[in-house]
Amino acid sequence: xxxxxxxxxxxxxxxxxxxxxxxxxxxxxxxxxxxxxxxxxxxxxxxxxxxxxxxxxxxxxxxxxxxxxxxxxxxxxxxxxxxxxxxxxxxxxxxxxxxxxxxxxxxxxxxxxxxxxxxxxxxxxxxxxxxxxxxx
Numbered sequence: 613x614x615x616x617x618x619x620x621x622x623x624x625x626x627x628x629x630x631x632x633x634x635x636x637x638x639x640x641x642x643x644x645x646x647x648x649x650x651x652x653x654x655x656x657x658x659x660x661x662x663x664x665x666x667x668x669x670x671x672x673x674x675x676x677x678x679x680x681x682x683x684x685x686x687x688x689x690x691x692x693x694x695x696x697x698x699x700x701x702x703x704x705x706x707x708x709x710x711x712x713x714x715x716x717x718x719x720x721x722x723x724x725x726x727x728x729x730x731x732x733x734x735x736x737x738x739x740x741x742x743x744x745x746x747x748x
Contacts (some may be wrong), residue, residue: 615716616679629739636737639744644730645690652724653683658731662696662720684721692730696722 637648645716656672657663665684669676674683687693697720721729736742 623709632738632740632744634736635744635746638746639737640730640734642747643745646692650683650687650692651730654687654727655731655734657693657721658728660722662722664718664720668716687727688721691724692727693721694724696720 637651640646640651641648643697644651653672665676665680668674668684669679672679677728684693688695737744
C-alpha cells in the first residue's frame with residue numbers, strides 16, 4: 613500500500629497558514645464587491661494610520677494617477693477608505709504638523725472601521741479561526 617502524502621512535523625515548519633491565501637482571497641472576492649487587487653491594497657495600507665497618494669505610489673510601486681483611479685477612489689466610494697485630513701479640517705495642531713500651503717496641499721487617506729474589520733476578517737480566515745467558504 614502506497615501513501616499519497618506525509619505531513620512534516622509542526623516543529624520543523626512552524627506557522628504555515630499562508631498556503632491558504634489563495635483560498636481566502638477567492639472567498640473574499642466571492643463574498644464582497646471587491647476585486648483581488650483592491651483587497652491586496654487594503655491589506656497593504658492596514659499598517660498606516662494615514663497616507664498620501666504620493667507616499668503610497670512610491671511604496672506600492674504604482675503610478676499616482678493609476679493608484680488613485682483604480683484603487684483609492686473606488687475604495688473610498690465603497691466606504692473602505694476615507695479622507696483623514698483635508699483642507700476643510702479644523703485649523704489647529706494638524707496645520708502646524710503638515711505645514712503645507714493650499715498649493716502644495718496633499719490629502720491624507722486612512723482605512724475606515726469597515727476597512728480595518730475587513731482586514732481582521734482576512735487574517736482570521738488565513739489563520740484558521742474563521743471558516744473559508746470556497747465553491748468548487
